[in-house]
Every structure is written in C-alpha cells, then in structure tokens.
Amino acid sequence: MKVTEKDVLYVAGLANLALTDEERTRMIRDLNSILEYVDRLNQLDTTNVPPMAQTSDKFGIDESKQSTERFAYSYREDIHNGLRKSLPRDEALANAPDSDETFFRVPKVIERS
Amino acid sequence: MNLNTLTIEEGRSAIADRKTTATALTELFYEKIQHEDPVIGAYLTLCRERALEKANAIDSLADKGEPLPALAGVPVGIKDVMVTAGLRTTAGSKILENFIPPYTSTAVARLEAAGAVVLGKMNCDEFAMGSSNENSAYWPVHNPRDLSRVPGGSSGGSAAAVAAGTAVATLGSDTGGSIRQPAAFCGVVGLMPTYGRFSRYGLIAFASSLDHIGPLTKTTKDAALILRTVAGRDPMDPTSADIAVPDYVTELEKPIGGLRLGVAKEYFGDGLDREVRTAVEAAIHKFAVLGCEIIPVSLPHTEYAIPTYYLVATAEASSNLARFDGVRYGHRAAGVRSVSEMYERTRDEGFGPEVKRRIMLGTYALSAGYYDAYYLKAQRVRTLLTRDFENAFQKVDAIVTPTTPTPAFKLGEKTEDPLAMYLADIYTVTADLVGIPGISIPCGESSDKLPIGLQILGRHFDESTILRLAHAYETSGEKLQSPARNRPQHEGEPH
Numbered sequence: 390m391k392v393t394e395k396d397v398l399y400v401a402g403l404a405n406l407a408l409t410d411e412e413r414t415r416m417i418r419d420l421n422s423i424l425e426y427v428d429r430l431n432q433l434d435t436t437n438v439p440p441m442a443q444t445s446d447k448f449g450i451d452e453s454k455q456s457t458e459r460f461a462y463s464y465r466e467d468i469h470n471g472l473r474k475s476l477p478r479d480e481a482l483a484n485a486p487d488s489d490e491t492f493f494r495v496p497k498v499i500e501r502s
Numbered sequence: 503m504n505l506n507t508l509t510i511e512e513g514r515s516a517i518a519d520r521k522t523t524a525t526a527l528t529e530l531f532y533e534k535i536q537h538e539d540p541v542i543g544a545y546l547t548l549c550r551e552r553a554l555e556k557a558n559a560i561d562s563l564a565d566k567g568e569p570l571p572a573l574a575g576v577p578v579g580i581k582d583v584m585v586t587a588g589l590r591t592t593a594g595s596k597i598l599e600n601f602i603p604p605y606t607s608t609a610v611a612r613l614e615a616a617g618a619v620v621l622g623k624m625n626c627d628e629f630a631m632g633s634s635n636e637n638s639a640y641w642p643v644h645n646p647r648d649l650s651r652v653p654g655g656s657s658g659g660s661a662a663a664v665a666a667g668t669a670v671a672t673l674g675s676d677t678g679g680s681i682r683q684p685a686a687f688c689g690v691v692g693l694m695p696t697y698g699r700f701s702r703y704g705l706i707a708f709a710s711s712l713d714h715i716g717p718l719t720k721t722t723k724d725a726a727l728i729l730r731t732v733a734g735r736d737p738m739d740p741t742s743a744d745i746a747v748p749d750y751v752t753e754l755e756k757p758i759g760g761l762r763l764g765v766a767k768e769y770f771g772d773g774l775d776r777e778v779r780t781a782v783e784a785a786i787h788k789f790a791v792l793g794c795e796i797i798p799v800s801l802p803h804t805e806y807a808i809p810t811y812y813l814v815a816t817a818e819a820s821s822n823l824a825r826f827d828g829v830r831y832g833h834r835a836a837g838v839r840s841v842s843e844m845y846e847r848t849r850d851e852g853f854g855p856e857v858k859r860r861i862m863l864g865t866y867a868l869s870a871g872y873y874d875a876y877y878l879k880a881q882r883v884r885t886l887l888t889r890d891f892e893n894a895f896q897k898v899d900a901i902v903t904p905t906t907p908t909p910a911f912k913l914g915e916k917t918e919d920p921l922a923m924y925l926a927d928i929y930t931v932t933a934d935l936v937g938i939p940g941i942s943i944p945c946g947e948s949s950d951k952l953p954i955g956l957q958i959l960g961r962h963f964d965e966s967t968i969l970r971l972a973h974a975y976e977t978s979g980e981k982l983q984s985p986a987r988n989r990p991q992h993e994g995e996p997h
Contacts, residue, residue: 430806438882
C-alpha cells in the first residue's frame, strides 16, 4: 500500500475536500489501485528525455526563439483606447451565491483569537 | 423528411429551397425529442424559445431571398461543458446546477453565426470525466442502439442524440477520447481536430493541455462542414493556432489512391474484441482496395499512454477545478462559519465521486515528494509517445486503428472499477497527449448489432487527409461488413 489514510487526509486538505469516512476508505483503495497501475511508467528509462507540458509549442511558433518568446505570435500591442469592456458588475455578480450587489460576500476569513 | 438520416446539407437545402422553414424544422426536432429522448436522456436542458428566435431570423433571411449561411437552420446540440450566454450550463455537475453563463464560447458563437440553431445542452460525464456517461450528476444516457448499454463518454449525450436523430449534429469535447469513443459506441462520426485548431474560449476546463472541442455528426462531410465553420485563430484563446484553415469540404473529394496508411500492431493486441478486430481488418483491406498502401508501423510506447494520461489529466484537473470554491458562482454549502469550511463543504457536496477521485489523484501527483516520480515522469513519457508518432509519420500519411477495444458495454458493468473504465480509452488517449487529430467512423456491427468504430489518426493540422480517407471509406459503395452483419435481417427489428 503506497497511499495510507494519513496521505489521503493530507491530500484532501490540499485539495479542499473533507471527504466522509466512507469516501476516505474508498479513496485509499482506488488511489492505490490506480498508482499501482501507473507504476509501470518506471519500466522506462527517461533520464535524457525532456518533459513535455503541452503540444502547441510545436506549431505556429518561431523556432529560433527560446521559452515564452516562442509564442510571440500571440502577443499584441497594448491597447490604450477601445479596450474590450469588462463584464458589467451586475452580470458578474448574477451567479454569486451571496453578494451585497457590489461585492461577493463570504464568511469571515480571519477569526479573532 | 426523415430526421433520423437528415444531414446538415439536406437540412439547409430544404430551407433554402423553401421546402420547409427553419421554424418548422426546429419544431419537428422538439417533437422528436419529446417523444424519444425520455428513454435516452441525451438532453440536460432544452432552449425552445431561444431556438425559435434563431430559426425565425433564418426564415426572415430566406423570405427576403438573401443568401443563407452554411449551417442555416440546422438543429444542433451542444455538450454542456461549453458556456452559452443566458442558457444554463452545468458541466454535468451539481456544483453548476443553476449556473447561467454571462458569455458564449467561441465554438458555439461561430456555429450560431453560421446559422445553426441550438436545441439544447447535451448530457455528459461530470466535468467530462468518464467513459460511459454514468458520471453525469443528473442521469445516465442510454445508447440508442441498445438501451441497456452505455453511449460511451464523456460526450455521451452528444453522440446519442446524433445516433437517435434528435439533433443533426452536436459539439462534444475530447480530452482522452471523449468524442471518438462515444461516436464509436453509438455508430456516428466523431472528429477531434488538432490541438489548437478550435478555440476553447468558453469550454469549462478539465485538462488544458489535452482539452479539444469537435463535432459529432452522421457523415464525414458534415464533420468537415463544422470544422470549416469553427476552426481558426481566436484572440480570446492564446492556444488557438494562427494557421490557415483549408476548405475541408472540397478537400474531402480529393482522391486517396497512393496514400500510405499505417497499421500499428500495438493497437491489435490483448484485450481487443474479436469482432472489432475483424471489422477493422476488413476496413483496412477496403482501403487497400481503394488504392492505399498499407504499411506496418510501430508505436512502441502505446501501453504507457493510459498511465501517462491519468497523471497528466488529473494533475491539470486538480488545478483547473480549484476555481469551484462557492464564492463567485455555483453551489455554496449552507450554514458555514468559516471560509475554509465553505470551500470543503461546497466541494464535498458539489462534486461527484469520480471528480473527487481525479482531484485527489492529481493533487497527490503534484504534491511535494511525488511531483518528480509521477507528474514529471508522465511528462517525459509524453515526449516518448510523441516521438513514436513523429517516427511513424515519417513513413505514413495516416494511421488506422480500432477506436475502442470492445463495442458499447452495459450500464453498471464498469462503475465499481475505475481502472477498468479508464481502459475503455486505451486506443484514444494517445492522440490527445500528442495533439494530433483523429476521427472515428462506423465500420460495421458486432453480432449483437452494436456499432464498431474505426479510428484514423493524422499529422498535426492535417485534418484534410483523415477526412478524405473517412469520406472515401464512407462513400465507397458497398461497405465491407463484419460477418455478423450478413445474418438474415428480421423484418421490423428495431435498430
């Protein structure tokens, strides 16, 4: 067993999930079964293989440039006039579970000790 | 007018030639949906008023004798992961049950600008995570070809509606096979364009380096029509490529003789259903008869695609789904006393089991101490998978494979074993990781009369070649059939 109950509790905390007792038990079982399967990647020697985060850096880019400069095609000049308008406040707040019509309202973030 | 077989071109021509109106056609489709969709469950939300307004605008154009756009009056459905202004968009999740988006995704906006009439939003696995549509937080979709079976996923509603004829065409999304796999299970055409070909502005993100939007249709020509309409650079999506869009509809007609077609043994190994193998081999033979050169190729890292996919996709999902926090939109748990309690309880109540499982796996793979061993390792293997295809495409113009290892399975058959469910995508995930285009077209039936899908994979931004091949196969007259298809047909037997 690679993943213990302690791991599940820790990761659930990182992911902002509480999980019921039943969900935790199931999660330990499922994560272990998936990770066991995933372990077959270790059969491959990838020492000199570069990681690949996405595929779009292969197309429409300037091959001679490095890192983000490769995506120069998607840059544009700063716009000083005629910017696309932001979403009007009432539309931005229309789906809010709680608002005072100016701001999103949430429970207290910092508690007085 | 037979709605079951109606294509985009036929629908548009009927309106252009004044044989019907867009309004009448829209009404016919809603009638059909009302009668047939209750047992299928493909639609999550219908938007009759909105649709009739759009249809009316087309009819006004036609009345004035003005030229009609390419998709004028064509009734379509949109997978419920693409936002539509003023029209509820749930992503198949309870966390967005009452979400009314303030803007429209580019893919939908381009379809509507070309005259398409959106009938409603299609059921799907929650946040497009699943291979059977059973992870929808609302209800499962039933395969119109056999109601005891799944339609595939995650674009299950999109595929089922086209198969049932309750939409002429639909948009789906594909992150690990979610367009092509349900297309194969339901017996329709499903196209995943190259990564960057379609704008994803307004697509609710699952795994950003893998998410694609694409069409599900009855014919390859219809897929080409939608591709031509939606493809192309969108300033709202920096990952959309600035590469010219060919006229895919005329590209279709080019001959396929002399094209080199790769067949990879790794796609015909253990686990491939005997009848699927027979049907796909017959299709390959057909391509040879049509003048293609069949060339064996090797994609040696194929067996590592699923583990790579489930690390990359879940890592990205764990980050993308962090936005569902109960603050700006969507569900918020009631009676919470602190922000952290609000986050946890909102997400616990709002997300279903598979979504939680993937967020957990992704968070684990990215967490301190495991990042190198899992996420980074998967990214390196992704490079190896990409090299496999680069090498193969030196020798061939396209690669043909089965779309799925088996025909559609029964509802409930794999829900208890997430790993077994993941393996339903074994032939489709690699194209998402590599970013190449793929199409699934019907290529026969099993002895249970279940559709079988043929997958054709192409080079980056070479949708033209795979569409040509698919179109040539589809229109080659008497199709090669799996032996099962030659059974005597019983009259009146439902399909």
